[in-house]
Amino acid sequence: MTPLEGMKVALLVTDGFEQSELVEPRRVLREAGAKSMIVSPRKTEVQGWIHFDKGDRFKVDVSLDAANPDDFDALVLPGGVANPDQLRIQPAAIEFVRGFVEAGKPIAAICHGPWTLIDAGGVRGRSMTSWPSLKQDLLNAGAKWVDREVVVDDGLVSSRKPNDLPAFTRKMVEVFAAGRNGKAPTRPRGRAPEHAGPLH
Numbered sequence: 001m002t003p004l005e006g007m008k009v010a011l012l013v014t015d016g017f018e019q020s021e022l023v024e025p026r027r028v029l030r031e032a033g034a035k036s037m038i039v040s041p042r043k044t045e046v047q048g049w050i051h052f053d054k055g056d057r058f059k060v061d062v063s064l065d066a067a068n069p070d071d072f073d074a075l076v077l078p079g080g081v082a083n084p085d086q087l088r089i090q091p092a093a094i095e096f097v098r099g100f101v102e103a104g105k106p107i108a109a110i111c112h113g114p115w116t117l118i119d120a121g122g123v124r125g126r127s128m129t130s131w132p133s134l135k136q137d138l139l140n141a142g143a144k145w146v147d148r149e150v151v152v153d154d155g156l157v158s159s160r161k162p163n164d165l166p167a168f169t170r171k172m173v174e175v176f177a178a179g180r181n182g183k184a185p186t187r188p189r190g191r192a193p194e195h196a197g198p199l200h
Contacts, residue, residue, distance in 0.1 A: 003177040014083055017083035041093065113130075114130045114134055149168075152174075
């Protein structure tokens, strides 16, 4: 049996997401046996970006206004500057993310993806990383920011940039597998959060 067999994972994006940060996690999720679904406030398609240039368009599987966190086992938050910046001002997007936070379901966020987690109340007291420009935002929201390719803290996986995708997707599968049935792995008291990869 593949490690994520039978799991259903939401990838929350709108126009302007970094394309590799959706495509690569989605490929890895599929290979691990999970069903991944693009959730978006856009009704039919979303526009990806490759750094500063427009990339491909992707079919939306579930419109945000019809999406329910209870229908999913885990959440992926890709980055790209425009994508989370638009999502974080949409109450429905924040409520969707908050549903995963409050249920203790595993979440993987990369690059600028943690912006929506800030507004959903999901970063306070958590050790995590992100694109460097989010460092102060995360610190201000009560997170503990570290500069590593991937950080795992109590069911939350975070990475900094597309170059970190191999480490990010590997830990994503491990954490999602441990968080089956909405039970996020709990870090024992007194144990430091897990870091992987060298400091940069």
